[in-house]
Amino acid sequence: MNLMTSQDYCESLREYNPTVYVRGDRVESVADHPQLAPGVNAIGMTYDFARLTEHREYALAEQHTSGRTVNRFVHINRDTEDLLSKLEYVRALCQLTGCAMRYLTMDGLNALYQSTYQIDSTHNTEYSSRLIEQMHRIQDNDLTVGIAMTDAKGDRSLRPNEQPKPDSHVRIVARRPDGIEISGVKAIVTAAPYVHELFVLPGRNMQREDKDFAVACQVPIDAQGLTIIARPAGRPGDAAAQFSSRFGQSTGVCVFENVFVPYDRVYMCGEWEHSEHLTKTYANHHRHTCIGARAGFGDLLIGASAMMIETNGLDMEAEPHLREAMVELIKTVESFYACGVSASVYGKTTDAGNYEPDAVYSNLGKLLLAHSIYDMHRIANSVSGGLIVALPHPEEDHNPDTMDKLDTLMSASADMPPHRRAAVARLIEDLTASHSGAWYSVISVHGGGSPEALKKEIFRNYPIGDKTDLVERLIERGLHKDSPGITPQPGQCCDTGCEPPRQTTLPKRERLH
Ligand SMILES: Cc1cc2nc3c(=O)[nH]c(=O)nc-3n(C[C@H](O)[C@H](O)[C@H](O)COP(=O)(O)OP(=O)(O)OC[C@H]3O[C@@H](n4cnc5c(N)ncnc54)[C@H](O)[C@@H]3O)c2cc1C
Known part of the structure; x- marks a missing residue:
């Protein structure tokens, strides 16, 4: 188990050399720049919080693919208890910080876990094993990974391949024997300057013509060709801002210009039909x-x-x-x-x-x-x-x-x-x-x-059809006669019929907040 402290996290940021601009200035060290300090403090809190004994039940989890204990924010959820613990953990951290951002890493990992499995199942690819390897590296080093999904988009009425400026969406511009090159603009990336890496994910469904825009991968924050143009985090230096001078988030525009990504960090490479999923x-x-x-x-x-x-x-x-x-x-x-x-x-x-x-x-x-x-x-x-x-x-x-x-x-x-x-x-x-x-x-x-x-x-996703079936049954058979006895709830719809809510055997839990 490698759990960094907030100081270790700051120190780890100093090992990267990203190209970051804030308010027109090139940032020398994101860990030391006053305009970014509230964001670094907020993510730092996710590190210190997880190390406190009283929070461990919520903040730590066992990663099933390795058996190792990790920060929940880099974990793959396995059951209801995981999701409830995530809610409690996120809520408690946001009481302290307003927005602690690092939970996005967990959301990205869980989505990629499902998506790589699905693509491998239909295309015989090896994305899943690549992801698991990278995930273990993220967990072992206790990293924070930002989510670069929302593209600049350009004219919203046009598809990615129809845009006058192709860089409106991030896309594959070159396929090399050892990896791909990507270019384009991701518009809104929370905490971009002070994360270790980015998951670059497609932001919409794609068609065959959009094939090159169907790309998911992972890049270090200081990848050559990546420029981050960011806003200050919160209200740094404002004495009236009791909370947001200490905690707040920056958002960054991420400009990718022929950024090289080796194949071991590529999780979708043109499989356009899986982009929506x-x-x-x-x-x-x-x-x-x-x-x-x-x-x-x-x-x-x-x-x-x-x-x-x-x-x-x-x-x-x-x-x-x-x-x-x-x-x-x-x-x-x-x-x-x-x-x-x-x-x-x-x-x-x-x-x-x-x-x-x-x-x-x-x-x-x-x-x-x-x-x-x-x-x-x-x-x-x-x-x-x-x-x-x-x-x-x-x-x-x-x-x-x-x-x-x-x-x-x-x-x-x-x-x-x-x-x-x-x-x-x-x-x-x-x-x-x-x-x-x-x-x-x-x-x-x-x-x-x-x-x-x-x-x-x-x-x-709502089972409206089940509700019309219910009414039809009532009309055809009279009230409740021969009724199967279960009114399906949202989320309980399935191909073979509807099941009653699963009985959970949750241990008695204290609310954290
Ligand atoms: C503070 C903040 C932090 C964020 N952090 C992240 C992050 O970390 N990573 C990330 O990837 N994203 C992030 N986002 C982006 C967020 O997911 C998007 O803002 C959201 O998905 C909306 O996209 P948009 O901003 O491009 O707005 P638009 O898509 O332009 O939407 C504007 C309006 O136009 C409508 N509209 C758009 N397209 C169409 C269409 N084709 N037809 C009809 N109506 C349309 C929408 O319904 C909406 O009402 C963040 C956003 C905010 C505000």
Whole structure:
């Protein structure tokens, strides 16, 4: 078991020399650049968290292909318990960091595990064994791998091969005896500057004419020909940003120019008919993960809103409209989280042997959070009052000319000292009304796929036919007569009929959050 600390992780980043630009400057060392520090801190947390004895039950897992204990974020899921532990682990980390990103590595590995198995089964290829070898290397070195899936896309009404600029989608530009060369632009890659490697995955279904765009592979972050043009992570250096000056994520545009990838890191090379399966499988795993992530963010909003009510001198138990607002917030967060739990319980073992969340529930949970993120912000804002965006900057906290004059503004509840009132107000601003707050809104809407993509998957996977059969049976035979006794639930549809939900024998578990 090799579990790095956050310091080891930083040190490991210094061994790479990626081409990264932030705000127009070439970054010398991503581990030491202040504009990227909140992102490095957030991923660093995934390393330190897993080493704490109290978190090991959730944060570590046994990799079945090697028998070795690994960080869950580089693990292949095998059962319901794995998915529930993942949800808890992601939620707990996002309470601390907002977004810790590293779970994307796990989603990518699980999707590739299924996809390589499927391609090998039809094409007699050896992608699966390549992936397992690389996965063991990732696990043994405790690496973080980013996901480069979303292409620049160009004109959305055109297919990849029809684009006036072929680089709008990453594609194979040369096939060599020892590997391939890829070129093109991936538009949005979370944490790109400070991961060790990237999984480059196709972002959509492909047709025969798009064959060269059907490519999945793995590249080190400092591969020759790869340029990353990134935004700062969070709000570095902003004293008012109590949370996102310490934790936040950068996103990077990844430009590939004739990047060479040896065949032992290539997992799809023109098998265009499997592109859709890989994209959808990744999306399903990742949407399930997004649910845990945004629940952790929701926990922060619930706690901060309750404290803000208290600092205003109000008792939410005694004020029906405030109590109602808090219940609304709780209902929202726990409803989409419950979909994540259902997706775990109704998940299924795939042909490849790993375990996939139920697609209806994972897409529903992600859709619910995409729609309700603005309501979550609205409720936190409405119970807090305007102070959250009106409070002067922290420089005034210690300015002898102004600090006393602000004392009246900051004095509300006798039980809450002014500095705590300021801290909570600034936290709510940071999470909901700053550009980092907006980042959490947009990632909730688009991260893991836009709402339309989620709706398509819900419609595609939901057993509507079973429901019409049910009604037909009722109409033909009268109420309940000769009924098989089971009303199929989402995710329980199968070729031979429908099965009741599997009995889980989950050990009694404590909630981590
Ligand atoms: C903060 C953040 C982090 C992210 N991190 C990652 C990451 O780490 N890795 C990664 O690969 N991706 C990442 N993404 C990308 C994310 O998956 C995409 O944003 C999402 O899939 C939507 O794609 P898009 O942004 O290109 O929007 P578009 O696809 O352009 O969608 C915009 C709108 O147009 C509609 N639309 C698009 N195409 C069509 C069409 N052909 N016909 C009709 N309507 C259409 C959509 O439904 C949507 O309403 C991240 C996104 C965000 C915001």
